[in-house]
Amino acid sequence: MKQTIRSEARIRRHVRIRRVVRGTAVRPRMCVHVSNRHIQVQFVDDDKGVTLAAVSTMGAAAVGRKSLDGAKEIGQKAAETAQGKGISAVVFDRGGFAFHGRVKAIADAARAAGLKF
Numbered sequence: 001m002k003q004t005i006r007s008e009a010r011i012r013r014h015v016r017i018r019r020v021v022r023g024t025a026v027r028p029r030m031c032v033h034v035s036n037r038h039i040q041v042q043f044v045d046d047d048k049g050v051t052l053a054a055v056s057t058m059g060a061a062a063v064g065r066k067s068l069d070g071a072k073e074i075g076q077k078a079a080e081t082a083q084g085k086g087i088s089a090v091v092f093d094r095g096g097f098a099f100h101g102r103v104k105a106i107a108d109a110a111r112a113a114g115l116k117f
Contacts, residue, residue: 014096021093022046030078030090030110030117034102039071041078041106043087053081071102075109082115089116 023029023046033040040056055078057070082090090110097103111117 010096071105072109075106079110079113079115
């Protein structure tokens with residue numbers, strides 16, 4: 001029996017999710033990617049294939065990276081950036097990651113900051 005590699009399993013989960021989750025100009029897809037070092041959030045219009053806004057911990061003004069507090073800051077910052085671009089409602093794409101820990105903290109902080117999903 002072939003062993004499953006964690007990264008390949010996550011990609012398979014993400015492909016299954018992407019069959020259903022689709023972003024539009026009115027309600028873009030909020031993509032979340034969490035690695036050991038960084039957190040990235042993008043707002044994507046899948047109809048045009050463009051990224052409308054993005055926030056990550058890789059910039060010069062990077063916030064806390066590995067902690068739940070850093071995830072909450074990124075979620076809040078992502079919501080503020082989206083609202084600045086005129087985005088109020090999104091479709092959440094967890095990217096194949098389990099909805100707990102940092103992914104959940106990002107979602108909860110974005111909801112608390114005013115995004116609807």
